[in-house]
Amino acid sequence: xxxxxxxxxxxxxxxxxxxxxxxxxxxxxxxxxxxxxxxxxxxxxxxxxxxxxxxxxxxxxxxxxxxxxxxxxxxxxxxxxxxxxxxxxxxxxxxxxxxxxxxxxxxxxxxxxxxxxxxxxxxxxxxxxxxxxxxxxxxxxxxxxxxxxxxxxx
Amino acid sequence: xxxxxxxxxxxxxxxxxxxxxxxxxxxxxxxxxxxxxxxxxxxxxxxxxxxxxxxxxxxxxxxxxxxxxxxxxxxxxxxxxxxxxxxxxxxxxxxxxxxxxxxxxxxxxxxxxxxxxxxxxxxxxxxxxxxxxxxxxxxxxxxxxxxxxxxxxxxxxxxxxxxxxxxxxxxxxxxxxxxxxxxxxxxxxxxxxxxxxxxxxxxxxxxxxxxxxxxxxxxxxxxxxxxxxxxxxxxxxxxxxxxxxxxxxxxxxxxxxxxxxxxxxxxxxxxxxxxxxxxxxxxxxxxxxxxxxxxxxxxxxxxxxxxxxxxxxxxxxxxxxxxxxxxxxxxxxxxxxxxxxxxxxxxxxxxxxxxxxxxxxxxxxxxxxxxxxxxxxxxxxxxxxxxxxxxxxxxxxxxxxxxxxxxxxxxxxxxxxxxxxxxxxxxxxxxxxxxxxxxxxxxxxxxxxxxx
Numbered sequence: 323x324x325x326x327x328x329x330x331x332x333x334x335x336x337x338x339x340x341x342x343x344x345x346x347x348x349x350x351x352x353x354x355x356x357x358x359x360x361x362x363x364x365x366x367x368x369x370x371x372x373x374x375x376x377x378x379x380x381x382x383x384x385x386x387x388x389x390x391x392x393x394x395x396x397x398x399x400x401x402x403x404x405x406x407x408x409x410x411x412x413x414x415x416x417x418x419x420x421x422x423x424x425x426x427x428x429x430x431x432x433x434x435x436x437x438x439x440x441x442x443x444x445x446x447x448x449x450x451x452x453x454x455x456x457x458x459x460x461x462x463x464x465x466x467x468x469x470x471x472x473x474x475x476x
Numbered sequence: 477x478x479x480x481x482x483x484x485x486x487x488x489x490x491x492x493x494x495x496x497x498x499x500x501x502x503x504x505x506x507x508x509x510x511x512x513x514x515x516x517x518x519x520x521x522x523x524x525x526x527x528x529x530x531x532x533x534x535x536x537x538x539x540x541x542x543x544x545x546x547x548x549x550x551x552x553x554x555x556x557x558x559x560x561x562x563x564x565x566x567x568x569x570x571x572x573x574x575x576x577x578x579x580x581x582x583x584x585x586x587x588x589x590x591x592x593x594x595x596x597x598x599x600x601x602x603x604x605x606x607x608x609x610x611x612x613x614x615x616x617x618x619x620x621x622x623x624x625x626x627x628x629x630x631x632x633x634x635x636x637x638x639x640x641x642x643x644x645x646x647x648x649x650x651x652x653x654x655x656x657x658x659x660x661x662x663x664x665x666x667x668x669x670x671x672x673x674x675x676x677x678x679x680x681x682x683x684x685x686x687x688x689x690x691x692x693x694x695x696x697x698x699x700x701x702x703x704x705x706x707x708x709x710x711x712x713x714x715x716x717x718x719x720x721x722x723x724x725x726x727x728x729x730x731x732x733x734x735x736x737x738x739x740x741x742x743x744x745x746x747x748x749x750x751x752x753x754x755x756x757x758x759x760x761x762x763x764x765x766x767x768x769x770x771x772x773x774x775x776x777x778x779x780x781x782x783x784x785x786x787x788x789x790x791x792x793x794x795x796x797x798x799x800x801x802x803x804x805x806x807x808x809x810x811x812x813x814x815x816x817x818x819x820x821x822x823x824x825x826x827x828x829x830x831x832x833x834x835x836x837x838x839x840x841x842x843x844x845x846x847x848x849x850x851x852x853x854x855x856x857x858x859x860x861x862x863x864x865x866x867x868x869x870x871x872x873x874x875x876x877x878x879x880x881x882x883x884x885x886x887x888x889x890x891x892x893x894x895x896x897x898x899x900x901x902x903x904x905x906x907x908x909x910x911x912x913x914x915x916x917x918x919x920x921x922x923x924x925x926x927x928x
Contacts, residue, residue, distance in 0.1 A: 324855075
């Protein structure tokens with residue numbers, strides 16, 4: 323993954339989470355992964371197309387997802403209903419859209435696909451041929467892993 | 477090595493003479509033969525629909541370089557593939573009004589047009605005389621070859637059309653048998669191991685064996701430096717010197733610094749530093765002629781970018797006409813992120829780097845746009861999958877030895893897969909690939925390079 327792509331995602335993930343969740347947000351060490359990996363329970367996926375191809379995946383546990391949905395809607399949400407789903411989807415959209423805007427300013431042209439939300443136990447995601455950058459963000463509501471896989475089009 | 481090849485060749489020839497006579501009598505396999513850049517190839521006739529002469533293909537944007545376009549064959553629109561580009565074989569310049577020799581092949585439901593230099597004739601042989609490809613074939617990636625056939629004193633390389641067009645049909649009984657027969661073509665990592673030569677240097681059993689083994693183990697733990705065929709010779713000679721340098725009770729490492737001291741001579745010339753003109757000059761002389769318009773370079777383990785920028789400057793000088801792309805990668809995020817902003821100190825700025833530099837507003841020397849736009853710095857782990865195109869040069873000094881033994885094999889496999897037929901691999905000054913039959917070394921201007 324080109325180094326130019328990394329910072330916009332790390333920065334926006336941090337700034338948006340601080341903005342919508344308030345409180346303290348910490349960033350863990352970045353790392354790379356290429357094998358298939360388990361998804362914690364709730365995953366929002368946004369596809370990228372244009373100069374590059376790839377996807378951004380926001381991965382969190384059900385508990386974290388509910389905490390975040392509660393915080394963002396300012397009400398207690400106990401079940402992962404339509405509102406909670408829409409909230410998580412929107413969060414994924416916010417972060418990816420702003421990162422892509424930043425990349426646009428640097429001269430890279432991407433388009434986004436509408437976010438898709440996956441929920442379920444013991445899911446696994448595997449991308450053949452692409453390695454993913456993992457940006458772990460620790461919030462007061464729980465851990466969110468931003469999983470970015472981008473490759474240049476040949 | 478010569479021994480083994482000679483022996484194999486001799487075995488093959490004697491085998492041929494014995495069997496040739498009765499083999500020719502029964503013909504149960506026909507193939508169309510053609511040539512690419514003077515060499516003979518063949519395709520199973522059952523895969524071929526027809527041969528034709530055609531030109532003026534309709535260009536389709538945004539396809540791979542080997543797709544020439546589409547062609548209207550009596551109402552059927554078929555994609556046209558240039559095998560020479562696909563196999564990285566040099567293509568003679570086309571004239572606009574020239575018609576190309578076209579073999580129309582059908583793979584499953586789909587037809588493809590394949591452009592070749594010259595179509596020869598139909599040759600009938602006996603299927604059992606097809607021999608599995610020898611791993612020495614460098615020009616064409618071995619996985620696309622299903623076998624080699626001799627006919628009328630010419631050797632034909634039989635291409636596996638299904639594999640080239642990426643189609644896997646469910647294996648029928650017969651094709652399953654076929655695959656078994658051709659299994660050497662399908663190399664996997666597990667298969668790779670036997671290709672290492674057996675005659676690897678065995679450590680003489682001495683009293684110091686235990687010391688040596690312990691030290692090697694310690695290198696792995698402290699510096700993640702892994703003993704393998706690539707660096708065994710160096711470690712041994714270094715160990716002998718180490719014994720002379722150190723007192724008997726101080727042979728083992730007492731600290732990380734000791735391990736560092738041991739490994740210090742391992743580093744290649746000007747690793748992680750700016751290059752002296754002499755080294756740049758040597759590399760300039762060593763790089764092979766390449767007239768391609770686009771040259772792709774893979775530089776894993778680029779660190780803070782000194783090596784990548786220096787390499788870029790040398791390449792710019794060597795191939796001024798080509799468009800050069802260098803994919804420089806490292807797993808150290810901090811180092812690779814700062815690589816783009818590399819500053820050149822004053823004393824270096826006046827050296828051979830001078831023509832490639834420019835000054836920032838604050839008066840610091842940086843590389844000019846011609847050089848920076850050649851470089852793509854990536855945060856990447858080479859043991860993972862990558863999306864690189866085929867490359868002309870791999871410049872990977874002092875990286876392999878710091879990977880696990882299994883990972884070294886995986887990466888070497890990947891190098892072999894990604895390197896073009898005429899490409900070169902450069903590894904660390906103290907690393908060797910002489911124990912791998914797949915790689916051939918040559919030394920030019922005191923730089924050792926490896927080719928497939």
